Amino acid sequence: MSAFFRSKEIQLAILILSFLAVFIPYFLNIPSDHPLNVFSTKLILIAGITNAFTLALAVYSQFRRGLSFVRRRARGYIFKIYMMTAIILMLIFWTMGETTGPYHWVMYAIITPLSSVNYSILVFYMASTGARAFRARNAKALLLLITGFVVLLYQAPLTGAIFPAINPLGLYFGNTFAMAAGRMFLISVTVGAIVFGVRVLMGKETQVLGFGSEKE
Amino acid sequence: MSEKKGLMRFLAEYDRRIIYLLIFVVVIGPLLSPFILPISVSPDTQAYYNVIDKLGPNDIVMVVFDTEFSGFMELQSGILASMRVMIEKGAKMVIAVSHPEATGIPELVLNQLADVISRKQYTYGKDYVYLGYIFPNEAAVAATAQDFHGAVRQDYYGKSIEGTLLDKVKDWSSWSLISDYTTGIQSQALINHYGLRGTPMIVNCIGVMVATQKPYVSSGIYKALLQSMRGGAELEYLIGVPGPGLTAMNSFTLGHYVLIIFIVLGNIGYFGYTRYKQKPTGG
Amino acid sequence: MGASLFGIPGIASGKSLGLLLDILIVLIVIYYIRSGKKLFIRRVSGLDAIEEAVGRAAEMGKPVVCSFGIAWNGFDYWTMAGLAIMAHVARLSAKTGTRLIVPTGGSTASMIVRPVAEEIVRTALMLEGREDEFNPNDLPFMSDQQYAYTGGYIGILQRTKPAAVIMTGSHASEAMNIAETSNAIGAITITSGSYISNVAALACASDYILIGEEAPAASAYLSDDPGLRSSIRCQDIFKWISIALLVLGLITFNAGSDFFLRLLSS
Numbered sequence: 169m170s171a172f173f174r175s176k177e178i179q180l181a182i183l184i185l186s187f188l189a190v191f192i193p194y195f196l197n198i199p200s201d202h203p204l205n206v207f208s209t210k211l212i213l214i215a216g217i218t219n220a221f222t223l224a225l226a227v228y229s230q231f232r233r234g235l236s237f238v239r240r241r242a243r244g245y246i247f248k249i250y251m252m253t254a255i256i257l258m259l260i261f262w263t264m265g266e267t268t269g270p271y272h273w274v275m276y277a278i279i280t281p282l283s284s285v286n287y288s289i290l291v292f293y294m295a296s297t298g299a300r301a302f303r304a305r306n307a308k309a310l311l312l313l314i315t316g317f318v319v320l321l322y323q324a325p326l327t328g329a330i331f332p333a334i335n336p337l338g339l340y341f342g343n344t345f346a347m348a349a350g351r352m353f354l355i356s357v358t359v360g361a362i363v364f365g366v367r368v369l370m371g372k373e374t375q376v377l378g379f380g381s382e383k384e
Numbered sequence: 385m386s387e388k389k390g391l392m393r394f395l396a397e398y399d400r401r402i403i404y405l406l407i408f409v410v411v412i413g414p415l416l417s418p419f420i421l422p423i424s425v426s427p428d429t430q431a432y433y434n435v436i437d438k439l440g441p442n443d444i445v446m447v448v449f450d451t452e453f454s455g456f457m458e459l460q461s462g463i464l465a466s467m468r469v470m471i472e473k474g475a476k477m478v479i480a481v482s483h484p485e486a487t488g489i490p491e492l493v494l495n496q497l498a499d500v501i502s503r504k505q506y507t508y509g510k511d512y513v514y515l516g517y518i519f520p521n522e523a524a525v526a527a528t529a530q531d532f533h534g535a536v537r538q539d540y541y542g543k544s545i546e547g548t549l550l551d552k553v554k555d556w557s558s559w560s561l562i563s564d565y566t567t568g569i570q571s572q573a574l575i576n577h578y579g580l581r582g583t584p585m586i587v588n589c590i591g592v593m594v595a596t597q598k599p600y601v602s603s604g605i606y607k608a609l610l611q612s613m614r615g616g617a618e619l620e621y622l623i624g625v626p627g628p629g630l631t632a633m634n635s636f637t638l639g640h641y642v643l644i645i646f647i648v649l650g651n652i653g654y655f656g657y658t659r660y661k662q663k664p665t666g667g
Numbered sequence: 668m669g670a671s672l673f674g675i676p677g678i679a680s681g682k683s684l685g686l687l688l689d690i691l692i693v694l695i696v697i698y699y700i701r702s703g704k705k706l707f708i709r710r711v712s713g714l715d716a717i718e719e720a721v722g723r724a725a726e727m728g729k730p731v732v733c734s735f736g737i738a739w740n741g742f743d744y745w746t747m748a749g750l751a752i753m754a755h756v757a758r759l760s761a762k763t764g765t766r767l768i769v770p771t772g773g774s775t776a777s778m779i780v781r782p783v784a785e786e787i788v789r790t791a792l793m794l795e796g797r798e799d800e801f802n803p804n805d806l807p808f809m810s811d812q813q814y815a816y817t818g819g820y821i822g823i824l825q826r827t828k829p830a831a832v833i834m835t836g837s838h839a840s841e842a843m844n845i846a847e848t849s850n851a852i853g854a855i856t857i858t859s860g861s862y863i864s865n866v867a868a869l870a871c872a873s874d875y876i877l878i879g880e881e882a883p884a885a886s887a888y889l890s891d892d893p894g895l896r897s898s899i900r901c902q903d904i905f906k907w908i909s910i911a912l913l914v915l916g917l918i919t920f921n922a923g924s925d926f927f928l929r930l931l932s933s
Contacts, residue, residue, distance in 0.1 A: 190526060194577075195686045197679040200531040200555045209534045212527040216520065219741065219779065226778030230808060242804070266487065267541060275488050279812070280453040283485065286814030287454030290840055291639070293847040294868060295407045296400040299646035301871030303654045313651070317644065324640035325614060325633050328424030335424060346595040347602065353866065353879050354599055359905040360880025361744045362689070363898060366696040368744075372895055373751065373886055400851070454814060455840075484775060485812075521740050521776070568839065569739055582681070592840070592865060 180371045186211060187369060231255060315341055392660075395653025403646055410642050414634035421634050428601075429618040432608035435561070435586050436466050441474035443560035444552060448519070448574065449481040449489050455567035455590055456489050461616025461629025462588035463493055463565050469623060471500050475560070476549045477512040482519035482570040487540065490514050509548045516540030522573035529556040529577035556581045561607075568593055579605040588615065672929040684933045688905075695901045703894040713857055713875040714885055717756060720831035720855040725763035729830035731756065732823060732854075736836025737773025737813060738780040744883060746780055749836020749859070750787060751886030756833055757791035764797075770823055772809035773816035773841065781808060817841035821848045831855040835882060839865070846872035859885075 172178060193208045234248035261271035302317075304310040321327045322338025367373050439445065447467065451459055470477060479490045491514075494501065506512065518536055519525050527535035532553050539545055552558060556578050562585045564574055571587065579585045579600070584607050589597050591612035600606045610619060614636060617629030675683040699706075724731045733756040735749035753769065760767040769788060771781045789801050809819030821844060824832065832849035834842060834857070842858060842865050849856040850872055859877035860866030870876050877885065880902050887895045916927035 190523070193530060194526075195678055195682050197677055200534075205530050206534070209527050209531045212523040213535065215523050216527075219521070219776075222779045223775060226781070229782070230778070233803070233808075272488065275485070279485060280488065283452060283454040283812065283814055284457050286817060287457065287840065290843055291411070292404045292407055293843045293872075295639070295643050295646070296403045297843070297847055297850075297868060297872045298643055299403055299650055300400070302647045302650070303658075304651055305654075313647070317647070320640050320644050320647075323614065324637040325423035325617065326421045326637040328426075329422035332424065335426070339427070342595070343598065347598045350596040351599045353596060353860075355909045356879035356902070356906060357883075359692070359902045359909075360883035362692050363696055363880075363901050364744050364748060364883035364886075366693050367700070367887065367895065367898060368747065370697070370700065372700060372892075372898075373747065452813060522743075580681075581679070590840075592868065595867075 176371060180369075184369055186215070227255065315345070389657065392653050392656030395649050396657040397653070406642055406646075407639060410638040411635040414638060415631070418631060419634060421637055423617060423621060423630070423633055425618045425622060426611070426615070428609055428611055429615050429622065432466070432586060432588075432610045432615065433469070433619060433622050435584075435608045436469045436563075437473070439470055439473045439475035439561065441476075443473075443475045444549065444558065445470060445475050445477050445561045445563055446559050447477050447479045448562065448564045448566070448570070449479070449486045450483075450519075450564050450566035450569050450571055450574070451489075451590075452483045452485045452567065452569075453489065456486070456565075458590045458613050459565045459567075459588055459616065460493075461613055461620055461627050461632070462610045463616070464496055464627050465616060465619040465623055465625065465629070466563065466588065466610070467493060468497055468500055468625060470563075471497060471504055471506050471511075474504065474506075474511075478550060478553070479512065479514045480518045481516065484517050484520075487517050490540075511549065513545060513548050513550055514540045515545075519570045519573070522570065522576070525570055525573040526577045529581065531555060532558070556583050559583050561586065564588070566590070566593070571597075575600060575605055586610070588612075670929055671933040672926070673933050681932055684931065688908075692901060692905060695904060696898050699897040699900055700894040702897065703892075704897045705893045706897045706900050708888060708896060708899055711877065711881050711885075711888060713859070713877040713881060714752075714888055716855070716857055716875040717752070717833060718759060720833065720857060721756060721759040721763060721765055723855060724760075724830035725765045727830045730766035730768050730827050731760055731831045731833065732768045732770065732820075732827070732829045732849075733757075733833040734770050734820070734836065734838070735780065735784055736834075736838045737816060737841070738777040739774050739837055739839070741776035741779050742783075743837060745837040748883040748885060750780070750784060751889075752833070752835040752859070752882065753784065754787045754791065755885070755889045757788045758794065761791045761795040761797055767805060768823060768827065768829065769806045770809055770816070770820045771806055772811055772819070773813050775811045777816075778808075778811060781806070813839070813841055817844050820845050824848050824852055824854070828852055829854050831857065834858045835877070835885075843868050843872065 189208045189211045193205045196204070198205055231252060234252045237245045237248040258271065258274065261269065261274060264270060266272065302313050304313050318334070318337055319341050322334050322341075328335045328338075364373070447470075449456070449463075456463075467477070481487055481489065500506070515536060516539065518528065524535065532550070532555055533545075537545060539548075559578070562574060562578055562583055564571055564585060564587045566587060566589050568589070571589070574585065585605060586608045587597060587600075587606050588610040589612065591614075594609070594611050597606070597609055601609050610616065613629055613632055616627075617633045617636075620627045620629045671681060671683070673683060674680065675686070678686055721731055733753050735753045736746055738746045740746075757767055759765075767788065769784055771777060771784060785803065785806050788806060789798065792798050792801050807819070807823070809816040820841075824845070825848070832845070832854045834845060836859070838845070838858070846856055846858055846869055855875075856873045857875045857877075858869045858873040859882040860869050860879075866876070866878060870878075884899045884902060887899050890896060912927060912931070916931075919926055920928065
């Protein structure tokens with residue numbers, strides 16, 4: 169039975185059915201209580217629920233792997249103990265409620281400051297990369313350097329307040345060159361994604377669908 | 385001569401930790417000892433303000449915290465300032481998040497807006513509802529756009545959404561506006577399933593996203609775009625309520641200037657040492 | 668936006684042209700895949716460099732670090748494109764006997780993707796007759812938190828000093844931290860700007876970068892199947908259509924006609 173569900177044909181059939189269930193109501197002019205729309209919404213919900221179960225399985229799998237590490241006293245097993253303890257604690261806290269109590273406290277007092285600090289570290293990497301990358305190595309790099317220079321000056325709010333003339337120039341670079349590049353990315357990425365999606369629907373992307381071993 | 389060469393070499397190949405240190409100093413300094421620097425308001429921020437300023441008590445706005453907590457720090461000023469205007473105007477708000485970490489953010493924001501909430505007697509259920517983490521993926525966004533009550537039945541606190549302002553919401557067409565505060569988690573999904581169908585959208589995005597979000601403004605999908613913390617500070621300035629954005633603008637300004645100085649010095653080093661070193665010798 | 672130029676009965680307002688273009692793109696891809704034509708495809712330096720990078724790692728006896736992103740939305744197309752590139756890296760590593768480290772995690776949904784990544788690496792080793800060399804510890808799960816994952820990833824780079832770091836898939840802001848660290852330890856850094864806002868910054872920090880549609884096209888580009896390779900041509904056709912619409916729209920709009928505006932609103 170499991171072999172049947174794991175077969176390439178069944179997986180592709182589910183894939184195509186799911187695709188059509190979202191694709192058709194998006195394009196057709198049908199009311200929200202139309203059976204096709206209702207089916208589509210139900211399918212999306214089923215996908216969400218299945219996702220949640222898969223996540224539960226993934227947590228279970230992490231836990232099992234962690235236990236195996238600890239039993240073997242493999243390198244870094246202490247961290248696995250820490251991880252499993254954290255999982256158990258968070259599960260217990262979660263049962264006490266998400267909106268108050270220890271779960272809430274962990275999110276506010278531990279996760280959020282750590283997350284914010286890590287994000288802010290990004291500024292150091294960005295500054296260092298920017299400072300090293302802008303070199304007038306040739307005519308094109310010089311143009312880029314001058315543009316970058318103007319945009320950086322414009323981005324600092326004080327500059328615009330002292331030299332208002334920088335504002336239209338900075339806006340011009342942003343609204344023409346940067347936007348043109350942004351549009352180019354959007355178009356090329358979208359087309360690339362659609363073509364990739366069609367290949368997936370045709371079952372041609374064997375490795376990402378988990379059929380890599382069948383190929384050869 | 386060798387001293388000059390040594391200086392040039394230093395400028396060309398300085399340790400990146402020097403940049404880290406100086407950036408740290410110019411960011412921390414103004415925060416520890418605040419001072420006031422003037423700022424200018426960009427047309428983008430003015431346009432954003434104009435959109436939220438036109439909202440009224442009959443408008444229902446979906447406020448999406450499309451960010452994890454880390455990105456919230458950059459968006460915080462725009463969130464506080466724009467939500468303050470929405471509450472002042474009496475617009476109804478339905479708050480949703482698209483990252484599990486963000487579930488704590490709305491309460492944090494609402495606490496900071498307690499003064500205007502109590503002054504305007506803005507009440508939960510009638511004027512605003514918090515739905516929690518309802519956008520884990522694009523499928524969920526699509527579901528709410530097609531049939532909202534088919535996809536969402538409870539608020540963040542586990543109470544039924546029946547009998548709240550959400551009774552008026554049916555699908556994508558029920559919303560007056562979607563206000564997306566984003567680091568890019570579900571912004572594309574919101575565009576795909578709401579914006580492209582015709583729901584008006586405005587966005588407050590992090591700095592690196594600006595260039596890629598602007599095309600959506602010119603194509604009319606976004607009615608306006610608020611750029612990162614700088615846009616937030618400008619909005620605070622426009623509404624006359626200073627907040628975290630204006631406080632951070634000094635560090636923001638000085639950080640940019642330090643980077644410019646490093647770029648100039650690096651180029652001096654490049655022409656004085658690296659390029660000289662790279663020149664072929666002999667012939 | 669202007670009023671629609673045309674509408675297909677039953678199709679939602681403003682979506683007729685989109686539907687027609689979608690159908691056209693599907694038909695062209697099917698045509699190219701079925702035809703099996705051998706078409707010229709320009710070299711993609713970022714993808715070509717992967718072979719060089721893995722070869723260099725093999726010569727130096729150092730590992731290769733390759734990641735498929737943090738999979739914000741689970742199996743979205745970026746993640747799948749990242750997995751396809753990772754599968755190629757895994758095959759090259761298995762062939763050359765190079766240790767491959769795949770840091771995983773970064774989002775809750777990444778836990779769903781991880782088993783597939785594991786399967787891909789295992790399969791690559793199996794195809795080279797080295798299945799016994801598969802080590803699940805070389806696919807460490809860092810955390811479902813984005814920046815805890817980043818810290819773990821950077822730690823791996825600092826400790827193992829890999830010869831190459833290949834970062835594909837849906838990496839977001841953490842990509843900058845990783846690419847800069849990779850640059851600092853002297854590894855060949857190959858990235859893909861899936862999160863398009865990152866592209867400019869990553870282009871500065873990387874030795875090679877896959878821009879725009881290059882990453883989703885990678886699996887076809889790296890494939891031996893001529894039909895699959897020729898499907899990339901469809902992207903070119905649609906880019907030409909886009910360019911034609913842009914240029915014609917620019918000319919006619921400035922001449923006072925809103926024809927293309929109305930066409931695109933259809």
